[in-house]
Amino acid sequence: MLLAIVQFALWSHATHIAQAATSQGLAAARAQNGTAAAGSASAQQMLDQLARGPLTGASVGADRTSNSASIRISGTATSVIPFLSLPVHAEASGPVERFVPDLASGR
Template identity: 45%
Template sequence: MKPRWRNDRGSAAAEMTLMTPLLVLLVVGVVQFGVWLHATHTAQAVAAQALQTARVSDGSAASGRRQAEALLNTAGRGLVLHPSVDVVRDAQRARVTIHGQAQRVLPFLDLPVNASAAGPVERLTTAG
């Protein structure tokens, strides 16, 4: 008796039906990673700018916080969700910390955004 070979017609369509959702999930995952990376870089830039405002000789923690919140409302709007800004300034150092969440592309994935910047407070001295 002769062996009977099965017909492979339609197997490519079945494979594509199974692989397409996985491919879409992979692409959306890459987009989610890009959104998180952009939000993190934006928060880091906002923290650095707020630090520059807080550490100047006539600056304050309140002015650094106002600067960070204003920049987050313009540059980070919709990108960094639920941001919290913490600015600490003493006689020697200033520190800005920003916490939040990245905008969600995947509904089940909440990625945190954390950024901080610190530096010495500017002091003006007289010569001699």
């Protein structure tokens, strides 16, 4: 029972790390001059700093179009119970930032 509690805590922590990394990557990807590569690199950097123990085999995917950006992270929570593999998946998406002139002011 104790191992199950520890396993759940590790999976939960790994999920939170993946969610934080997707948010960080999305912020970089949706910036006005951002790119999918910048979002992916930002998410990977955060994973490198935080996910060494609880999240293994993490992969980052990023897409950016003229209107939206998205970041996906998948991996596996570190296992303390033999033969138990719990997947971790996080995804974030949002509109890209862009300058839109104010046409109502007549300038």
